[in-house]
Amino acid sequence: MPSQGEFYQRDRERHPPAYTKDYKTSVARSPQYSPISLQNSVSEITGPVFGHSDIDPMDRDLLHNYAQPGESAIGERIILHGRVLDENARPVPNTLVEIWQANAGGRYRHKKDTYLAPIDPNFGGCGRTITDADGYYYFRTVKPGAYPWRNWVNSWRPAHIHVSVFGSGFAQRLISQVYFEGDPLIAKCPIVKTIPNQDAIDSLVALLDMNATVPLDSIAYKFDIVLRGRRSTLFENRLEGN
Numbered sequence: 001m002p003s004q005g006e007f008y009q010r011d012r013e014r015h016p017p018a019y020t021k022d023y024k025t026s027v028a029r030s031p032q033y034s035p036i037s038l039q040n041s042v043s044e045i046t047g048p049v050f051g052h053s054d055i056d057p058m059d060r061d062l063l064h065n066y067a068q069p070g071e072s073a074i075g076e077r078i079i080l081h082g083r084v085l086d087e088n089a090r091p092v093p094n095t096l097v098e099i100w101q102a103n104a105g106g107r108y109r110h111k112k113d114t115y116l117a118p119i120d121p122n123f124g125g126c127g128r129t130i131t132d133a134d135g136y137y138y139f140r141t142v143k144p145g146a147y148p149w150r151n152w153v154n155s156w157r158p159a160h161i162h163v164s165v166f167g168s169g170f171a172q173r174l175i176s177q178v179y180f181e182g183d184p185l186i187a188k189c190p191i192v193k194t195i196p197n198q199d200a201i202d203s204l205v206a207l208l209d210m211n212a213t214v215p216l217d218s219i220a221y222k223f224d225i226v227l228r229g230r231r232s233t234l235f236e237n238r239l240e241g242n
Helices: 025-029 042-046 198-202
Strands: 077-085 096-101 126-130 136-142 147-149 155-157 161-166 173-180 205-208 219-222
Parallel strands (some): 173 205
């Protein structure tokens, strides 16, 4: 059974409000009542769990995991890599990381995506991997394209990759998005603008990493996923925090 511990208080000034009028979808999706804090049960903390033996090394290679033999996904080849850490910068090993994304033209492989960009027959748009003992993960993929969406007349989503991190059980899951350094659409996106804290926005941006770039092959971007950490010590039988 996983060890128990206190968590840091969530900084709500860093998180976007549920309702933001310029992000039209939030009007219908935002809750109308105050949130209720629910304690996780033992069954939620301990399972159901994902079998690590079900992960194949090819699952993290989106260039080839959906492609026909001898073919590859079309687009700017990139590596997305980093570490999963807790708030005290300790690695989170053996945790499941999943990603999904649009193709290089900005289109998802989904029947409801009707954007006029073409489907890449050799790109499925999803992958998964397990962090190693140091919390490290990496994916090979193509840089996704920007795409229009029906918020205002001329709203565009910046290039982004969705990322999901699971805890010790499927009920414990963090979902976020990764943007790319230097994209001018980040500052114009109505969804990004719902985040009131610039440092929080910056924490969603993967940085160009020339040291990890593979010459004549793939450009690398580094993105560390930082989770909320436990209070570090007990001092005279009292939780002290940092």
